[in-house]
Amino acid sequence: MRAAIFRDGDIVAGELADPVPTDGQVLVKTLACGICGSDLHAAKHAHHMVDVSVRMTGKPRFDLKRDVVFGHEFVCEVIDYGPRTTKALKPGTRVCSIPVMRVPDGITGVGYSNDFPGGYGERMVLTESFLIPVPNGLSTDLAALTEPLAVGVHAVEMARITGDEVPLVIGCGPVGLAVIAALKLKKIGPIVAADYSPTRRELARKMGADIVVDPAEGSAHTAWARHAALPADAKPVAPIMGSQVLTKPALVFECVGVPGVLQQIFEGVPRGARIVVVGVCMEPDRTEPMFGISKELNVQYVLGYTPEEFARSLRLIAEGQVDVAPLITGKVGVDGVRNAFAELGNPERHTKVLVEPWR
Amino acid sequence: MRAAIFRDGDIVAGELADPVPTDGQVLVKTLACGICGSDLHAAKHAHHMVDVSVRMTGKPRFDLKRDVVFGHEFVCEVIDYGPRTTKALKPGTRVCSIPVMRVPDGITGVGYSNDFPGGYGERMVLTESFLIPVPNGLSTDLAALTEPLAVGVHAVEMARITGDEVPLVIGCGPVGLAVIAALKLKKIGPIVAADYSPTRRELARKMGADIVVDPAEGSAHTAWARHAALPADAKPVAPIMGSQVLTKPALVFECVGVPGVLQQIFEGVPRGARIVVVGVCMEPDRTEPMFGISKELNVQYVLGYTPEEFARSLRLIAEGQVDVAPLITGKVGVDGVRNAFAELGNPERHTKVLVEPWR
Numbered sequence: 001m002r003a004a005i006f007r008d009g010d011i012v013a014g015e016l017a018d019p020v021p022t023d024g025q026v027l028v029k030t031l032a033c034g035i036c037g038s039d040l041h042a043a044k045h046a047h048h049m050v051d052v053s054v055r056m057t058g059k060p061r062f063d064l065k066r067d068v069v070f071g072h073e074f075v076c077e078v079i080d081y082g083p084r085t086t087k088a089l090k091p092g093t094r095v096c097s098i099p100v101m102r103v104p105d106g107i108t109g110v111g112y113s114n115d116f117p118g119g120y121g122e123r124m125v126l127t128e129s130f131l132i133p134v135p136n137g138l139s140t141d142l143a144a145l146t147e148p149l150a151v152g153v154h155a156v157e158m159a160r161i162t163g164d165e166v167p168l169v170i171g172c173g174p175v176g177l178a179v180i181a182a183l184k185l186k187k188i189g190p191i192v193a194a195d196y197s198p199t200r201r202e203l204a205r206k207m208g209a210d211i212v213v214d215p216a217e218g219s220a221h222t223a224w225a226r227h228a229a230l231p232a233d234a235k236p237v238a239p240i241m242g243s244q245v246l247t248k249p250a251l252v253f254e255c256v257g258v259p260g261v262l263q264q265i266f267e268g269v270p271r272g273a274r275i276v277v278v279g280v281c282m283e284p285d286r287t288e289p290m291f292g293i294s295k296e297l298n299v300q301y302v303l304g305y306t307p308e309e310f311a312r313s314l315r316l317i318a319e320g321q322v323d324v325a326p327l328i329t330g331k332v333g334v335d336g337v338r339n340a341f342a343e344l345g346n347p348e349r350h351t352k353v354l355v356e357p358w359r
Numbered sequence: 360m361r362a363a364i365f366r367d368g369d370i371v372a373g374e375l376a377d378p379v380p381t382d383g384q385v386l387v388k389t390l391a392c393g394i395c396g397s398d399l400h401a402a403k404h405a406h407h408m409v410d411v412s413v414r415m416t417g418k419p420r421f422d423l424k425r426d427v428v429f430g431h432e433f434v435c436e437v438i439d440y441g442p443r444t445t446k447a448l449k450p451g452t453r454v455c456s457i458p459v460m461r462v463p464d465g466i467t468g469v470g471y472s473n474d475f476p477g478g479y480g481e482r483m484v485l486t487e488s489f490l491i492p493v494p495n496g497l498s499t500d501l502a503a504l505t506e507p508l509a510v511g512v513h514a515v516e517m518a519r520i521t522g523d524e525v526p527l528v529i530g531c532g533p534v535g536l537a538v539i540a541a542l543k544l545k546k547i548g549p550i551v552a553a554d555y556s557p558t559r560r561e562l563a564r565k566m567g568a569d570i571v572v573d574p575a576e577g578s579a580h581t582a583w584a585r586h587a588a589l590p591a592d593a594k595p596v597a598p599i600m601g602s603q604v605l606t607k608p609a610l611v612f613e614c615v616g617v618p619g620v621l622q623q624i625f626e627g628v629p630r631g632a633r634i635v636v637v638g639v640c641m642e643p644d645r646t647e648p649m650f651g652i653s654k655e656l657n658v659q660y661v662l663g664y665t666p667e668e669f670a671r672s673l674r675l676i677a678e679g680q681v682d683v684a685p686l687i688t689g690k691v692g693v694d695g696v697r698n699a700f701a702e703l704g705n706p707e708r709h710t711k712v713l714v715e716p717w718r
Contacts (some may be wrong), residue, residue: 052649055626158655262648267414281648289621289640290411292660296517299658301651 002357003121004337006043006068011338016067019117019125021082024102026128031094032144032331032354033119034073035340037173038280041257042070042112043341045282049112052282062114071119071355072099072111073147075140076126085128094134095126096146098310102127120337122357132311135318141331142317144354145324150313152178154305155253155278161186165251165274166228169193169209170220170265172200174327174352175278176255177207181322184208190227194220197347206326221268224250246270253278259285262299266291274298327352333359361716362480363696365402365427370697375426378476378484380441383461385487390453391503391690391713392478393432394699396532397639400616401429401471402700404641408471411641421473430478430714431458431470432506434499435485444487453493454485455505457669461486479696481716491670494677501676503713504683509672511537513664514612514637520545524610524633525587528552528568529579529624531559533686533711534637535614536566540681543567549586553579556706565685580627583609605629612637618644621658625650633657686711692718 001018004011021027042049046064053061062068078093089095099110099118111118116125134143156179159165167183169176172195183191190210195201201212213223228247250273252265257279265275266287275297292299305313316322330353332340340353360377363370380386401408405423412420421427437452448454458469458477470477475484493502515538518524526542528535531554542550549569554560560571572582587606609632611624616638624634625646634656651658664672675681689712691699699712 049649052647052653056650056653277648277652280652284645284647286643286645288411288643289636289660290408291415292658293636293639293662294411294415295660296662297660299651299660301648301654301656301658303652303655 001122002334003069003117004334004355004357006046006070009043009046011043011341013334013337016069016117016121018123021080021125023082023084024128025082025125026078026085026131027080027082028076028095028124028126029079030071030119030122030124030357031075031077031140032356033071033075034144034148035337035344035353035355036073036148037175037257037344039070040341040344041280041282048282061109061112066114068112068114069117069121070111071121072109073144074099074119074124075134075143076119076124078131079123081128082125089131089133094140094143095131096134096143096314097126097130097132098307099147100127100130101125102129120334120355120357130307132314134314138318141328141354142324143314145317145327145352146310146314148174148352149178149181149317149322149324150305150310151175151278152180152182153309153313153316155179155276155302156182156186157309158300158302159251159274159276161188161251163188165249166224166247167191167251167253168220168224169204169253169255170261171195171254171256171279172197172204173255173347176253177203177327177351179253179255179278180204180207180209181324185316185321192220192224192227194223195347199348200351203326203351206323219268225270250274252276255279257281259283263287263291266295266297269295269297271295272297274300277301328354330354331356333357360481361693362428362476363693363714363716365405365429368402368405370402370700372693372696375428375476375480377482380439380484382441382443383487384441384484385437385444385490386439386441387435387454387483387485388438389430389478389481389483389716390434390436390499391715392430392434393503393507394696394703394712394714395432395507396534396616396703398429399700399703400639400641407641420468420471425473427471427473428476428480429470430480431468432503433458433478433483434493434502435478435483437490438482440487441484448490448492453499453502454490455493455502455673456485456489456491457666458506459486459489460484461488479693479714479716489666491673493673497677500687500713501683502673504676504686504711505669505673507533507711508537508540508676508681508683509664509669510534510637511539511541512668512672512675514538514635514661515541515545516668517659517661518610518633518635520547520610522547524608525583525606526550526610526612527579527583528563528612528614529620530554530613530615530638531556531563532614532706534616535612536562536686536710538612538614538637539563539566539568540683544675544680551579551583551586553582554706558707559710562685562710565682578627584629609633611635614638616640618642622646622650625654625656628654628656630654631656633659636660687713689713690715692716
């Protein structure tokens with residue numbers, strides 16, 4: 001099959017053997033697969049990613065000397081079944097799936113793996129029990145946004161929202177935009193969102209942000225504080241060991257994922273703020289704990305989503321509760337992936353690029 | 360008055376003018392004041408502490424060119440009253456207080472201040488409305504442990520305990536020991552505690568730790584996992600995007616407060632762990648966010664306590680619910696503070712040293 005392959009630190013178009021479905025697996029044709037910021041990070045920081053996986057689990061996530069096919073935001077079509085499958089879905093059925101496989105010793109990822117090529121290739125194998133049919137009438141392109149939306153849905157679920165928070169979303173790439181959409185569904189706000197890019201700020205508005213901020217024109221936290229101010233007649237919270245808090249509770253989503261952003265947030269937020277780290281920073285980071293301590297901050301790191309949140313995200317798109325169409329800014333075949341990786345660095349040009357390996 | 364003064368980066372014994380109580384303030388004689396690890400950190404990292412306060416509040420916490428008298432764990436005796444006071448407590452009454460003052464523009468600290476000398480001096484002024492009488496029969500020495508116990512009580516309150524957690528306390532200095540005592544009152548466990556010092560491990564047992572670990576003999580996290588293991592017939596939690604979690608929920612208290620400890624915890628804990636940062640690390644710190652992200656960790660930074668928690672801590676000591684006597688390892692006068700700062704670096708020798716400025 002044709003695939004965009006991560007090989008020797010670069011993305012190259014090439015030929016690979018078709019994967020073969022084993023027990024419980026299904027052979028599928030990739031219809032569309034989004035390029036995720038994590039794939040760009042992984043390509044840039046592959047050695048660190050492998051190093052961390054070794055230190056965390058005792059084994060490398062993948063072998064950098066062998067080929068890897070990225071792609072974990074896919075919509076596929078059922079082609080054929082391996083042994084021990086129920087074959088409940090007819091060949092030709094369009095499906096989504098969480099990008100993980102059941103394997104004899106547990107579960108393993110699709111796309112960041114030498115064994116299970118992701119959606120940048122023409123064919124994949126998936127675990128049958130994880131497949132979810134794409135609802136009739138929902139386009140393949142929109143269904144491909146299920147996975148990134150699920151990231152936002154999960155981040156908001158993990159935020160322990162009580163209802164009186166005023167959220168601030170730092171970074172309006174696909175992750176930040178998904179968080180904004182998920183926050184809008186919770187009906188809390190005003191939702192304040194910050195990004196240097198005018199295009200991204202416009203998308204943030206479309207996804208539900210009530211206030212958008214250009215950090216080049218002034219601190220996002222100052223803008224947030226203006227919109228989160230307590231009414232003039234409210235009794236301010238005065239924690240005894242710190243300064244008075246004159247705003248509603250701060251709930252900040254870090255959706256950038258590069259070193260230094262967390263410390264900026266530590267410095268900008270009021271006392272008692274909760275910070276949800278959704279951006280995937282693959283490098284070591286530096287913070288000054290005194291800011292966290294003095295303000296009694298809470299930092300919730302999040303990753304991925306539950307199968308339920310994934311399925312819910314597909315329904316939200318299918319039912320029109322979230323319109324993800326504006327996020328799709330381009331489509332490429334296998335040959336275009338390398339260039340798309342480069343172009344995705346420009347937020348004015350692209351938000352979500354879909355790979356169509358069959359092209 | 361005589362006082363141990365922080366001057367030009369050193370602790371020196373000297374004479375200062377007696378403080379004069381103004382509106383709402385009481386003049387007190389210091390009976391005893393514990394030396395806190397934060398005072399040692401502050402002496403060592405005074406410039407960074409001032410720098411952070413400027414960046415956080417716009418003004419320096421204190422002027423390093425002027426004298427500062429540390430000491431915020433004090434028991435005092437009422438001597439005299441300033442204007443606009445109720446004079447409800449007779450002179451001679453022993454009192455504790457949270458180490459903060461009401462001032463016209465809000466509140467300010469006692470002990471880390473040029474204006475309000477702390478308990479390393481013979482006299483202090485305190486805000487009348489914050490005074491709590493020491494219950495009859497409770498010794499001054501034990502009452503002086505109210506403040507450090509309150510730090511542990513607050514940290515445990517902030518931990519959002521549900522009851523099924525197995526706690527791990529990293530570092531068994533006064534902060535860790537107070538956390539252990541507060542955990543014991545919550546009746547959760549087993550309480551696992553780790554410290555390199557045999558003396559501190561023995562104290563941890565006395566304060567309520569069920570298992571003590573010497574990290575030099577093996578990872579505290581490995582020991583924790585052994586004692587937090589789910590029963591053999593339990594259904595392990597299997598989050599879809601990570602590895603199986605085979606233990607009860609992890610609740611780790613960071614009670615060391617030096618750079619690098621948080622990252623060690625990030626590496627050692629299981630998925631979904633909650634970390635409460637109680638140690639006051641005054642230097643910048645480095646973590647690898649990928650560990651936090653991949654494990655969906657939660658980090659709650661805490662500081663101080665509420666007035667209610669402070670008052671409760673005094674009651675816990677007075678009622679004999681927490682025996683803090685083993686923590687007191689020495690007493691010094693004003694002249695002995697400088698040497699005590701040096702000796703407190705040795706955990707075999709000292710845990711809590713009380714300053715008695717009247718000596």
